[in-house]
Amino acid sequence: MNTIPIIENRIWNPECECMERRELEALQAKRLQEAVVRASRNPFYQEAFGRLKITPAQIHRLEDLQRLPLTTKEDLRDSYPLGFMGVPRNEIARYQGTSGTTGKPTWVAYTENDVENWSNLCARFLVSGGLKKEHTVQLSFGFGLFTGGFGLHFGIQKVGAAIIPISSGNSERQLTCMLDLSPEILICTPSYALKLMETIQAGDVDRSQLRLEHAYFGGEPWTESMRARIEEGLQIKCWNNYGLAEVQGPGISGECAYRNGMHIQEDHFIFEVIDPETLEPLPDGERGEIVVTPLCREGFPVIRYRTRDIGYIFNDGACPCGRTTRRMSRILGRTDDMLIIRGVNVFPSQIETALMRIDAVAPHYMIEVSRPEAMDTVTVHIEIKPELFSDSMREMHAIKKEIVATIMQITGLRMEVNLVSPKTLARFEGKAKRVIDHRNLVD
Protein backbone atom coordinates (compact mmCIF):
# COMPACT_ATOMS: atom_id res chain seq x y z
CA MET A 1 0.00 0.00 0.00
CA ASN A 2 1.25 3.49 -0.86
CA THR A 3 1.90 5.46 2.30
CA ILE A 4 3.42 8.54 0.69
CA PRO A 5 0.99 11.02 -0.81
CA ILE A 6 1.64 11.94 -4.42
CA ILE A 7 -0.03 15.31 -3.93
CA GLU A 8 -1.39 17.24 -0.97
CA ASN A 9 -4.08 15.18 0.79
CA ARG A 10 -7.41 17.03 0.80
CA ILE A 11 -10.97 15.94 1.52
CA TRP A 12 -14.10 17.66 0.15
CA ASN A 13 -16.58 16.29 2.68
CA PRO A 14 -14.78 14.73 5.68
CA GLU A 15 -18.05 14.11 7.51
CA CYS A 16 -19.24 11.72 4.80
CA GLU A 17 -15.94 10.41 3.46
CA CYS A 18 -14.33 9.59 6.82
CA MET A 19 -17.37 8.29 8.67
CA GLU A 20 -16.91 5.53 11.24
CA ARG A 21 -17.65 2.22 9.57
CA ARG A 22 -20.42 1.31 11.93
CA GLU A 23 -22.09 4.66 11.42
CA LEU A 24 -21.63 4.33 7.65
CA GLU A 25 -23.22 0.89 7.58
CA ALA A 26 -26.19 2.10 9.63
CA LEU A 27 -26.66 4.96 7.18
CA GLN A 28 -26.42 2.56 4.24
CA ALA A 29 -29.08 0.29 5.76
CA LYS A 30 -31.43 3.22 6.33
CA ARG A 31 -30.88 4.56 2.84
CA LEU A 32 -31.28 1.11 1.32
CA GLN A 33 -34.77 0.89 2.67
CA GLU A 34 -35.58 4.32 1.28
CA ALA A 35 -34.14 3.27 -2.09
CA VAL A 36 -36.37 0.19 -2.09
CA VAL A 37 -39.42 2.33 -1.33
CA ARG A 38 -38.58 4.58 -4.28
CA ALA A 39 -37.89 1.63 -6.58
CA SER A 40 -41.17 -0.02 -5.68
CA ARG A 41 -42.95 2.87 -7.38
CA ASN A 42 -41.89 1.71 -10.83
CA PRO A 43 -43.52 -1.20 -12.67
CA PHE A 44 -40.37 -3.31 -13.05
CA TYR A 45 -39.68 -3.55 -9.32
CA GLN A 46 -43.37 -3.65 -8.41
CA GLU A 47 -43.57 -6.85 -10.42
CA ALA A 48 -40.21 -8.22 -9.20
CA PHE A 49 -40.86 -7.46 -5.50
CA GLY A 50 -44.36 -8.96 -5.84
CA ARG A 51 -42.92 -12.12 -7.36
CA LEU A 52 -40.31 -12.40 -4.59
CA LYS A 53 -42.86 -11.40 -1.93
CA ILE A 54 -40.71 -8.51 -0.71
CA THR A 55 -42.07 -5.40 0.92
CA PRO A 56 -39.82 -2.41 1.62
CA ALA A 57 -40.47 -2.81 5.36
CA GLN A 58 -38.60 -6.13 5.30
CA ILE A 59 -35.44 -4.54 3.91
CA HIS A 60 -33.86 -2.81 6.88
CA ARG A 61 -30.46 -4.46 7.30
CA LEU A 62 -27.53 -4.57 4.87
CA GLU A 63 -27.80 -8.37 4.72
CA ASP A 64 -31.29 -7.94 3.27
CA LEU A 65 -29.69 -6.65 0.08
CA GLN A 66 -29.17 -10.27 -0.99
CA ARG A 67 -32.93 -10.79 -1.08
CA LEU A 68 -33.38 -8.11 -3.70
CA PRO A 69 -33.36 -8.96 -7.40
CA LEU A 70 -30.41 -8.15 -9.65
CA THR A 71 -31.05 -5.72 -12.50
CA THR A 72 -29.41 -6.11 -15.90
CA LYS A 73 -28.84 -3.97 -18.94
CA GLU A 74 -31.43 -6.15 -20.72
CA ASP A 75 -33.99 -5.23 -18.06
CA LEU A 76 -33.37 -1.56 -18.86
CA ARG A 77 -33.69 -2.25 -22.57
CA ASP A 78 -36.89 -4.27 -22.04
CA SER A 79 -38.54 -1.39 -20.25
CA TYR A 80 -37.21 1.16 -22.73
CA PRO A 81 -37.44 4.15 -22.75
CA LEU A 82 -38.39 5.17 -19.21
CA GLY A 83 -39.67 2.12 -17.32
CA PHE A 84 -37.26 2.66 -14.44
CA MET A 85 -38.31 6.15 -13.44
CA GLY A 86 -38.85 6.70 -9.74
CA VAL A 87 -40.83 9.96 -9.89
CA PRO A 88 -43.41 11.55 -12.23
CA ARG A 89 -42.06 13.19 -15.38
CA ASN A 90 -42.62 16.71 -14.05
CA GLU A 91 -40.10 16.10 -11.26
CA ILE A 92 -37.29 15.26 -13.66
CA ALA A 93 -34.65 17.95 -14.12
CA ARG A 94 -32.33 16.23 -16.61
CA TYR A 95 -31.98 13.29 -18.96
CA GLN A 96 -28.68 11.76 -20.05
CA GLY A 97 -27.85 8.66 -22.05
CA THR A 98 -25.48 5.71 -21.91
CA SER A 99 -22.83 5.61 -24.63
CA GLY A 100 -24.16 2.37 -26.03
CA THR A 101 -20.80 0.61 -25.92
CA THR A 102 -22.64 -2.71 -25.89
CA GLY A 103 -25.67 -2.02 -28.03
CA LYS A 104 -28.69 0.25 -28.02
CA PRO A 105 -28.11 3.30 -25.80
CA THR A 106 -30.60 3.80 -22.95
CA TRP A 107 -31.89 6.91 -21.15
CA VAL A 108 -31.39 7.87 -17.53
CA ALA A 109 -33.19 10.59 -15.57
CA TYR A 110 -32.23 12.87 -12.67
CA THR A 111 -34.26 15.01 -10.29
CA GLU A 112 -32.86 18.27 -8.99
CA ASN A 113 -31.65 16.44 -5.86
CA ASP A 114 -29.93 13.84 -8.03
CA VAL A 115 -28.05 16.57 -9.89
CA GLU A 116 -27.04 18.18 -6.59
CA ASN A 117 -25.75 14.85 -5.25
CA TRP A 118 -23.99 14.11 -8.52
CA SER A 119 -22.20 17.48 -8.38
CA ASN A 120 -21.01 16.91 -4.83
CA LEU A 121 -19.87 13.36 -5.50
CA CYS A 122 -17.84 14.52 -8.50
CA ALA A 123 -16.39 17.32 -6.37
CA ARG A 124 -15.23 14.65 -3.88
CA PHE A 125 -13.06 12.72 -6.30
CA LEU A 126 -11.84 15.88 -8.01
CA VAL A 127 -10.62 17.29 -4.70
CA SER A 128 -9.15 13.94 -3.64
CA GLY A 129 -7.12 14.01 -6.87
CA GLY A 130 -5.87 17.55 -6.25
CA LEU A 131 -8.39 20.00 -7.77
CA LYS A 132 -8.38 23.41 -6.11
CA LYS A 133 -10.53 26.50 -6.54
CA GLU A 134 -7.69 28.40 -8.17
CA HIS A 135 -7.19 25.83 -10.94
CA THR A 136 -8.28 26.04 -14.56
CA VAL A 137 -9.59 22.82 -16.07
CA GLN A 138 -9.66 21.81 -19.71
CA LEU A 139 -12.73 19.56 -19.83
CA SER A 140 -12.26 17.43 -22.93
CA PHE A 141 -14.96 14.85 -22.26
CA GLY A 142 -17.76 14.93 -24.82
CA PHE A 143 -20.62 17.18 -23.71
CA GLY A 144 -24.13 16.07 -24.49
CA LEU A 145 -25.83 12.85 -23.47
CA PHE A 146 -22.58 11.25 -22.29
CA THR A 147 -22.49 11.66 -18.50
CA GLY A 148 -18.75 12.41 -18.46
CA GLY A 149 -19.00 15.98 -19.76
CA PHE A 150 -21.78 17.37 -17.57
CA GLY A 151 -20.95 15.29 -14.49
CA LEU A 152 -17.43 16.65 -14.34
CA HIS A 153 -18.70 20.12 -15.24
CA PHE A 154 -21.01 20.10 -12.20
CA GLY A 155 -18.21 18.82 -9.96
CA ILE A 156 -15.71 21.47 -11.04
CA GLN A 157 -18.37 24.12 -10.59
CA LYS A 158 -18.94 22.96 -6.99
CA VAL A 159 -15.25 23.21 -6.22
CA GLY A 160 -15.22 26.67 -7.77
CA ALA A 161 -12.41 26.15 -10.27
CA ALA A 162 -12.51 27.65 -13.79
CA ILE A 163 -13.95 25.38 -16.48
CA ILE A 164 -13.07 25.35 -20.15
CA PRO A 165 -15.91 23.21 -21.59
CA ILE A 166 -14.04 22.47 -24.80
CA SER A 167 -15.57 18.97 -25.17
CA SER A 168 -13.74 16.28 -27.15
CA GLY A 169 -12.33 16.46 -30.67
CA ASN A 170 -10.40 19.02 -32.69
CA SER A 171 -7.02 18.30 -31.15
CA GLU A 172 -5.36 21.33 -32.75
CA ARG A 173 -7.83 23.58 -30.95
CA GLN A 174 -7.23 21.63 -27.73
CA LEU A 175 -3.55 22.43 -28.01
CA THR A 176 -4.22 26.10 -28.75
CA CYS A 177 -6.41 26.13 -25.65
CA MET A 178 -3.65 24.63 -23.53
CA LEU A 179 -1.26 27.31 -24.79
CA ASP A 180 -3.64 30.28 -24.56
CA LEU A 181 -5.53 29.58 -21.34
CA SER A 182 -2.84 27.59 -19.47
CA PRO A 183 -5.04 25.00 -17.74
CA GLU A 184 -3.27 22.99 -15.03
CA ILE A 185 -5.76 20.15 -15.33
CA LEU A 186 -6.97 18.00 -18.20
CA ILE A 187 -10.02 15.73 -18.16
CA CYS A 188 -10.71 13.19 -20.90
CA THR A 189 -10.61 9.49 -21.71
CA PRO A 190 -7.15 7.94 -21.50
CA SER A 191 -7.26 7.16 -25.21
CA TYR A 192 -7.98 10.78 -26.05
CA ALA A 193 -5.00 11.74 -23.88
CA LEU A 194 -2.83 9.61 -26.18
CA LYS A 195 -4.12 11.51 -29.18
CA LEU A 196 -3.51 14.87 -27.45
CA MET A 197 -0.02 13.76 -26.49
CA GLU A 198 0.70 13.15 -30.14
CA THR A 199 -0.73 16.53 -31.16
CA ILE A 200 1.46 18.26 -28.59
CA GLN A 201 4.53 16.40 -29.82
CA ALA A 202 3.72 17.14 -33.47
CA GLY A 203 3.01 20.81 -32.64
CA ASP A 204 6.63 21.25 -31.68
CA VAL A 205 5.60 22.77 -28.38
CA ASP A 206 8.13 23.17 -25.66
CA ARG A 207 6.75 21.51 -22.51
CA SER A 208 7.55 24.64 -20.52
CA GLN A 209 4.90 26.49 -22.56
CA LEU A 210 2.21 24.28 -20.99
CA ARG A 211 1.05 24.57 -17.39
CA LEU A 212 -0.54 21.10 -17.33
CA GLU A 213 0.12 19.37 -14.02
CA HIS A 214 -2.37 16.61 -13.78
CA ALA A 215 -5.30 14.82 -15.34
CA TYR A 216 -8.39 12.80 -14.45
CA PHE A 217 -9.14 9.90 -16.72
CA GLY A 218 -12.15 7.64 -16.83
CA GLY A 219 -14.86 6.29 -19.08
CA GLU A 220 -12.97 3.26 -20.34
CA PRO A 221 -10.57 0.59 -19.12
CA TRP A 222 -6.88 1.51 -19.03
CA THR A 223 -3.91 -0.12 -17.38
CA GLU A 224 -1.26 0.90 -14.88
CA SER A 225 1.36 0.62 -17.65
CA MET A 226 -0.67 2.98 -19.82
CA ARG A 227 -0.73 5.42 -16.91
CA ALA A 228 3.07 5.27 -16.77
CA ARG A 229 3.29 5.96 -20.52
CA ILE A 230 0.98 8.98 -20.38
CA GLU A 231 2.60 10.37 -17.24
CA GLU A 232 5.98 10.17 -18.89
CA GLY A 233 4.82 11.48 -22.28
CA LEU A 234 2.84 14.45 -20.96
CA GLN A 235 4.88 14.95 -17.79
CA ILE A 236 1.78 15.05 -15.64
CA LYS A 237 0.18 12.92 -12.93
CA CYS A 238 -2.98 11.04 -13.88
CA TRP A 239 -5.89 10.05 -11.62
CA ASN A 240 -8.39 7.30 -12.27
CA ASN A 241 -12.13 7.60 -11.60
CA TYR A 242 -15.04 5.32 -12.35
CA GLY A 243 -18.72 5.62 -13.07
CA LEU A 244 -21.55 4.58 -15.32
CA ALA A 245 -24.69 6.32 -16.43
CA GLU A 246 -27.12 3.68 -15.16
CA VAL A 247 -26.26 4.38 -11.54
CA GLN A 248 -25.33 8.08 -11.91
CA GLY A 249 -22.33 8.66 -14.20
CA PRO A 250 -18.90 9.72 -12.87
CA GLY A 251 -18.55 10.33 -9.13
CA ILE A 252 -19.00 6.75 -7.93
CA SER A 253 -15.36 6.16 -7.05
CA GLY A 254 -11.98 7.77 -7.56
CA GLU A 255 -8.37 7.77 -6.38
CA CYS A 256 -7.01 9.84 -3.50
CA ALA A 257 -3.59 11.44 -2.98
CA TYR A 258 -2.15 8.01 -2.07
CA ARG A 259 -3.48 6.27 -5.17
CA ASN A 260 -4.37 3.08 -3.29
CA GLY A 261 -7.24 2.04 -5.54
CA MET A 262 -10.44 4.03 -6.04
CA HIS A 263 -12.39 5.08 -2.93
CA ILE A 264 -16.03 4.07 -3.29
CA GLN A 265 -18.56 6.73 -2.23
CA GLU A 266 -20.21 4.24 0.07
CA ASP A 267 -22.69 6.62 1.69
CA HIS A 268 -24.34 6.88 -1.75
CA PHE A 269 -23.64 3.48 -3.32
CA ILE A 270 -23.52 -0.10 -2.10
CA PHE A 271 -20.99 -2.12 -4.05
CA GLU A 272 -21.01 -5.89 -4.31
CA VAL A 273 -18.89 -8.25 -6.37
CA ILE A 274 -20.58 -11.37 -7.71
CA ASP A 275 -19.56 -14.38 -9.73
CA PRO A 276 -21.05 -13.55 -13.15
CA GLU A 277 -21.89 -17.22 -13.77
CA THR A 278 -23.40 -18.35 -10.47
CA LEU A 279 -24.47 -14.84 -9.35
CA GLU A 280 -23.18 -15.68 -5.86
CA PRO A 281 -21.62 -12.82 -3.87
CA LEU A 282 -17.82 -12.93 -3.62
CA PRO A 283 -15.77 -11.78 -0.61
CA ASP A 284 -13.57 -8.67 -0.68
CA GLY A 285 -10.39 -9.29 -2.65
CA GLU A 286 -11.97 -11.68 -5.13
CA ARG A 287 -12.38 -10.65 -8.69
CA GLY A 288 -15.83 -10.69 -10.26
CA GLU A 289 -18.63 -8.56 -11.69
CA ILE A 290 -19.31 -5.31 -9.88
CA VAL A 291 -22.91 -4.74 -8.81
CA VAL A 292 -24.00 -1.28 -7.69
CA THR A 293 -27.03 -0.07 -5.76
CA PRO A 294 -27.38 3.71 -5.70
CA LEU A 295 -28.90 4.70 -2.36
CA CYS A 296 -30.17 8.22 -2.93
CA ARG A 297 -31.18 8.26 -6.57
CA GLU A 298 -34.72 9.57 -7.10
CA GLY A 299 -35.09 9.87 -10.88
CA PHE A 300 -33.76 6.46 -11.79
CA PRO A 301 -33.68 4.19 -8.73
CA VAL A 302 -32.07 0.97 -9.92
CA ILE A 303 -31.34 -1.80 -7.43
CA ARG A 304 -28.33 -4.16 -7.61
CA TYR A 305 -27.37 -3.09 -11.11
CA ARG A 306 -25.02 -5.54 -12.84
CA THR A 307 -22.35 -3.32 -14.40
CA ARG A 308 -20.65 -6.08 -16.42
CA ASP A 309 -17.38 -4.52 -15.23
CA ILE A 310 -14.84 -6.87 -13.73
CA GLY A 311 -12.81 -5.82 -10.70
CA TYR A 312 -12.44 -6.44 -7.00
CA ILE A 313 -13.01 -4.54 -3.78
CA PHE A 314 -10.58 -4.28 -0.91
CA ASN A 315 -10.24 -2.75 2.50
CA ASP A 316 -6.74 -3.28 3.78
CA GLY A 317 -7.29 -1.08 6.80
CA ALA A 318 -7.90 2.65 6.72
CA CYS A 319 -6.24 4.49 3.86
CA PRO A 320 -3.63 7.00 5.10
CA CYS A 321 -5.73 9.75 3.49
CA GLY A 322 -8.25 9.37 6.32
CA ARG A 323 -11.17 8.07 4.26
CA THR A 324 -12.79 5.00 5.74
CA THR A 325 -14.48 3.73 2.61
CA ARG A 326 -13.62 0.49 0.87
CA ARG A 327 -11.70 0.83 -2.35
CA MET A 328 -11.97 -0.85 -5.72
CA SER A 329 -9.35 -2.03 -8.15
CA ARG A 330 -9.02 -0.74 -11.65
CA ILE A 331 -11.60 -2.21 -13.98
CA LEU A 332 -9.85 -5.18 -15.48
CA GLY A 333 -12.30 -5.50 -18.35
CA ARG A 334 -16.00 -5.93 -19.09
CA THR A 335 -17.70 -9.29 -19.18
CA ASP A 336 -18.73 -8.41 -22.71
CA ASP A 337 -15.25 -7.53 -23.96
CA MET A 338 -13.62 -10.60 -22.52
CA LEU A 339 -12.27 -12.67 -25.38
CA ILE A 340 -12.42 -16.42 -25.23
CA ILE A 341 -9.53 -17.61 -27.36
CA ARG A 342 -9.16 -21.32 -27.84
CA GLY A 343 -10.97 -21.74 -24.53
CA VAL A 344 -8.78 -19.28 -22.62
CA ASN A 345 -10.29 -16.06 -21.19
CA VAL A 346 -8.34 -12.92 -22.04
CA PHE A 347 -9.09 -9.27 -21.42
CA PRO A 348 -7.77 -6.67 -23.85
CA SER A 349 -6.22 -4.97 -20.80
CA GLN A 350 -3.90 -7.95 -20.34
CA ILE A 351 -2.66 -7.54 -23.88
CA GLU A 352 -2.20 -3.82 -23.24
CA THR A 353 -0.14 -4.59 -20.14
CA ALA A 354 2.10 -6.89 -22.17
CA LEU A 355 2.57 -4.37 -24.98
CA MET A 356 3.36 -1.44 -22.71
CA ARG A 357 6.17 -3.41 -21.11
CA ILE A 358 8.10 -3.18 -24.34
CA ASP A 359 9.98 0.01 -24.82
CA ALA A 360 9.90 0.08 -28.62
CA VAL A 361 6.12 -0.12 -28.71
CA ALA A 362 4.04 3.06 -29.06
CA PRO A 363 0.77 3.16 -27.07
CA HIS A 364 -1.39 2.48 -30.14
CA TYR A 365 -2.64 -0.99 -30.93
CA MET A 366 -5.57 -2.92 -32.36
CA ILE A 367 -6.62 -6.49 -31.61
CA GLU A 368 -8.15 -8.53 -34.40
CA VAL A 369 -9.73 -11.91 -33.76
CA SER A 370 -10.75 -14.36 -36.46
CA ARG A 371 -11.44 -18.06 -36.81
CA PRO A 372 -9.94 -19.37 -40.00
CA GLU A 373 -10.44 -23.12 -40.26
CA ALA A 374 -12.23 -23.34 -36.90
CA MET A 375 -9.18 -22.12 -34.98
CA ASP A 376 -9.28 -18.83 -33.04
CA THR A 377 -6.50 -16.56 -34.18
CA VAL A 378 -5.56 -13.24 -32.61
CA THR A 379 -3.51 -10.70 -34.50
CA VAL A 380 -2.23 -7.74 -32.54
CA HIS A 381 -1.42 -4.76 -34.75
CA ILE A 382 1.04 -2.49 -33.03
CA GLU A 383 2.71 0.79 -33.85
CA ILE A 384 6.38 1.08 -33.13
CA LYS A 385 7.79 4.35 -31.75
CA PRO A 386 8.75 6.49 -34.77
CA GLU A 387 12.38 6.78 -33.67
CA LEU A 388 12.66 3.00 -33.43
CA PHE A 389 10.81 2.03 -36.57
CA SER A 390 13.55 0.64 -38.74
CA ASP A 391 14.18 -0.80 -42.16
CA SER A 392 16.29 -3.50 -40.62
CA MET A 393 14.43 -6.79 -40.81
CA ARG A 394 16.53 -8.16 -38.04
CA GLU A 395 15.69 -5.40 -35.55
CA MET A 396 11.99 -5.57 -36.35
CA HIS A 397 12.07 -9.31 -36.02
CA ALA A 398 13.69 -9.08 -32.59
CA ILE A 399 11.02 -6.62 -31.38
CA LYS A 400 8.28 -8.87 -32.70
CA LYS A 401 9.73 -11.87 -30.95
CA GLU A 402 9.87 -9.99 -27.68
CA ILE A 403 6.22 -8.92 -28.04
CA VAL A 404 5.03 -12.45 -28.82
CA ALA A 405 6.91 -13.78 -25.78
CA THR A 406 5.59 -11.08 -23.43
CA ILE A 407 1.98 -11.61 -24.56
CA MET A 408 2.48 -15.34 -24.08
CA GLN A 409 3.87 -14.80 -20.60
CA ILE A 410 0.88 -12.67 -19.50
CA THR A 411 -2.02 -14.35 -21.30
CA GLY A 412 -0.69 -17.85 -21.86
CA LEU A 413 -1.61 -17.52 -25.52
CA ARG A 414 0.38 -17.29 -28.68
CA MET A 415 -0.79 -14.36 -30.78
CA GLU A 416 0.25 -13.10 -34.18
CA VAL A 417 2.00 -9.75 -34.08
CA ASN A 418 1.91 -7.26 -36.91
CA LEU A 419 4.21 -4.25 -36.57
CA VAL A 420 2.82 -1.26 -38.42
CA SER A 421 4.27 2.15 -39.30
CA PRO A 422 3.85 4.99 -36.81
CA LYS A 423 0.52 6.86 -37.00
CA THR A 424 -1.32 4.29 -39.08
CA LEU A 425 -3.81 2.90 -36.54
CA ALA A 426 -7.05 4.64 -35.52
CA ARG A 427 -7.00 7.36 -32.83
CA PHE A 428 -9.99 8.01 -30.53
CA GLU A 429 -11.67 11.14 -29.19
CA GLY A 430 -13.90 9.37 -26.67
CA LYS A 431 -13.92 5.72 -25.75
CA ALA A 432 -11.50 3.60 -27.75
CA LYS A 433 -12.58 0.58 -29.76
CA ARG A 434 -9.50 -1.58 -29.98
CA VAL A 435 -10.96 -5.02 -30.60
CA ILE A 436 -12.34 -6.26 -33.90
CA ASP A 437 -13.84 -9.71 -33.56
CA HIS A 438 -14.61 -11.19 -36.97
CA ARG A 439 -15.94 -14.34 -35.35
CA ASN A 440 -19.17 -12.58 -34.36
CA LEU A 441 -19.78 -11.73 -37.98
CA VAL A 442 -19.45 -15.28 -39.21
CA ASP A 443 -21.59 -17.07 -36.62
Ligand code: ADP
Ligand atom coordinates in the same frame (compact mmCIF):
# COMPACT_ATOMS: atom_id res chain seq x y z
P1 ADP B 1 -21.78 2.49 -21.74
O1 ADP B 1 -21.92 1.30 -20.81
O2 ADP B 1 -22.81 2.53 -22.81
O3 ADP B 1 -20.37 2.69 -22.24
P2 ADP B 1 -21.33 4.76 -19.98
O4 ADP B 1 -20.97 5.89 -20.86
O5 ADP B 1 -22.11 5.08 -18.76
O6 ADP B 1 -22.13 3.72 -20.80
O7 ADP B 1 -19.97 4.07 -19.59
C1 ADP B 1 -19.79 3.36 -18.40
C2 ADP B 1 -18.76 2.28 -18.59
O8 ADP B 1 -17.47 2.85 -18.92
C3 ADP B 1 -18.51 1.49 -17.34
O9 ADP B 1 -19.48 0.48 -17.17
C4 ADP B 1 -17.11 0.95 -17.60
O10 ADP B 1 -17.16 -0.19 -18.44
C5 ADP B 1 -16.43 2.06 -18.35
N1 ADP B 1 -15.63 2.88 -17.42
C6 ADP B 1 -15.95 4.06 -16.87
N2 ADP B 1 -14.93 4.53 -16.10
C7 ADP B 1 -13.95 3.61 -16.15
C8 ADP B 1 -12.64 3.50 -15.56
N3 ADP B 1 -12.12 4.42 -14.79
N4 ADP B 1 -11.93 2.39 -15.85
C9 ADP B 1 -12.45 1.43 -16.65
N5 ADP B 1 -13.64 1.47 -17.23
C10 ADP B 1 -14.40 2.55 -16.99
Ligand code: ZN
Ligand atom coordinates in the same frame (compact mmCIF):
# COMPACT_ATOMS: atom_id res chain seq x y z
ZN1 ZN C 1 -7.16 7.18 0.32
